[in-house]
Amino acid sequence: MAHRIEDYGLVGDLQTAALVGRDGSIDWLCLPYFDSPACFAALLGDADHGSWQIAPATGGPCTTRRYRGDTLVLESEWETPDGVVRVTDFMPPRGEAPDLVRIVEGVRGRVPMVCDLRLRFDYGSVVPWVTSTGAVTSTVAGPDAVTITTPVELATQEGPHSTLRARFEVAAGDRVPFVLTHHPSHRPAPQPADPESALTATVRFWEDWVAGTRYEGRWTDAVRRSLVTLKALTFAPTGGITAAATTSLPEEIGGSRNWDYRFCWLRDAAFTLLALMGTGHTAEAKAWREWLLRAVAGDPSDLQIMYGLDGRRRIPENTLDWLPGYERSGPVRVGNGAAGQLQLDVWGEVLVCLDLARESGIQVEDDAWRLQVALLDFLEGHWQDLDNGLWEVRGPRRAFVHSRVMAWAGVDRGVRAIERLGLDGPVDTWRALRDEIHADVLRHGYDAERNTFTQFYGSEGLDASLLLLPRVGFLPWSDPRVVGTVDAVQRELSVDGLLLRYHTHADDRVDGLPGREGTFLVCSFWLAHALHGIGRHDEAVDLFERLLALRNDLGLLSEEYDVPLGRQLGNTPQAFSHVGLVNTARALGGGSAADAFAARTASPEGGP
Known part of the structure; x- marks a missing residue:
């Protein structure tokens, strides 16, 4: 079941937007545009209609969350018995293709993490075909294709509710990126965004824009x-x-x-x-x-x-x-x-x-x-x-x-x-x-x-x-x-x-x-x-x-x-x-x- 409406935060790239829940789950995202069919539609159903959760294995809502200054870069932190972990979510201003970037950062201790990714195209109605090559997992269904690039191994859990799943740990100072990139299925996959340089560019974009505000x-x-x-x-x-x-x-x-x-x-x-x-x-x-x-x-x-x-x-x-x-x-x-x-x-x-x-x-x-x-x-x-x-x-x-x-x-x-x-x-x-x-x-x-x-x-x-x-x-x-x-x-x-x-x-x-x-x-x-x-x-x-x-x-x-x-x-x-x-x-x-x-x-x- 979806969260209360006020439990969601927003990230976007001025062409589409994703809603991120307090539990680290992205429950709404339409690609490539705001009015395109959703590939994550759990907001209007449940997780099996499309969702992407990255969170501590202990579960539960984040302890704190905030936007980084006057930007649309969302930072969610969990304090767990094993330590503290931060997930940074953002969508860089679009280049060749839309990218959704998630960076998992160890703040203190060593925290076991889970990643459950359920891609469902056309508003949760279509389960894509999945193939993996090294650090890149490719999914395709009809006109849509999505690649997920990460150093973490994503295993496919077969069955009626196919899920890409990973279990990993982050220690203090670790930074584990995930990049989801959409493209038309009849075209070659574009180069995904570099997570760290994209983060720097996204923060700079929003700070530069807000600097033009005239309000005191x-x-x-x-x-x-x-x-x-x-x-x-x-x-x-x-x-x-x-x-x-x-x-x-x-x-x-x-x-x-x-x-x-x-x-x-x-x-x-x-x-x-x-x-x-x-x-x-x-x-x-x-x-x-x-x-x-x-x-x-x-x-x-x-x-x-x-x-x-x-x-x-x-x-x-x-x-x-x-x-x-x-x-x-x-x-x-x-x-x-x-x-x-x-x-x-x-x-x-x-x-x-x-x-x-x-x-x-x-x-x-x-x-x-x-x-x-x-x-x-x-x-x-x-x-x-x-x-x-x-x-x-x-x-x-x-x-x-x-x-x-x-x-x-x-x-x-x-x-x-x-x-x-x-x-x-x-x-x-x-x-x-x-x-x-x-x-x-x-x-x-x-x-x-x-x-x-x-x-x-x-x-x-x-x-x-x-x-x-x-x-x-x-x-x-x-x-x-x-x-x-x-x-x-x-x-x-x-x-x-x-x-x-x-x-x-x-x-x-x-x-x-x-x-x-x-x-x-x-x-x-x-x-x-x-x-x-x-x-x-x-x-x-x-x-x-x-x-x-x-x-x-x-x-x-x-x-x-x-x-x-x-x-x-x-x-x-x-x-x-x-x-x-x-x-x-x-x-x-x-x-x-x-x-x-x-x-x-x-x-x-x-x-x-």
């Missing part, structure tokens, strides 16, 4: 760790950004709200870039802008909410019936059917992100501006369409307030780009459109009796995304309608102080069931940010520090938190959660002007 405040360590995590979720070959490294980790233990997050949601990517650009990392924004121009090529108004990391549009949703799911939470899904939904807020978030990229010093390019004009042309004719909203409600389309506010924000940024930079566009038409959307939301999306905006027109329900209205400049923080909305959301969506996204509707069903879910971590960060915005700074700081305490010992957050069970839920690590952490830390530490959305981009009128 009381939560420096937390912000830097979240930024490293966000960088780890970027896809270097194309500039795409994945929402999380996993699929089908449940929003409810035993439930069916299990989704594949290994794709590029335009919304999540835009929020991620706001956090990265706001802390000095603009190269990722430029790469993502180029990815976006390629992904939406053809008819830019035909925007999807998500794409494959290479920009592909078709990511059909299927289930893997041979996997029981994390803690029996089935079905396991690959692909995501929400790709076909209409979510109008995405147009606005992309436009806000592109506007901020310009303000961060990224040069205006003709193609990028033409894309924005095309997106604005679409909004002009479709901002009143009903949509599925940012939470991908699998029910009837609605007039979601957040969607229409983000349409307003997109038009506002178009107007301001012309006013500031003299770009070419129908500015008078867009000014009128901006005013029309603003008035419509105030007329139909605000409940004057309760002094709060609502989830959608005609609804009495609330939505945590309403906390973002002042952050995009729709109304100022001091407006009584904003203050009333913050109070109402906190009162009606709170579970022991943390926020739900919204209360599930009767028609918002998955597999015929309404289901439940944990509190949504990014929404709770939004609440902390909003409390600061309306002047309740001490309360905001208290909530923010409580959220920091929900991170695991490595500083990682998944999507949700189950308050009654006291554990993380949902796919991990979740970009949205870490974006919320970074932007809220900036806001609480530097006032509202530190908001990645607001201040510089807020509407000059501030709304009526």
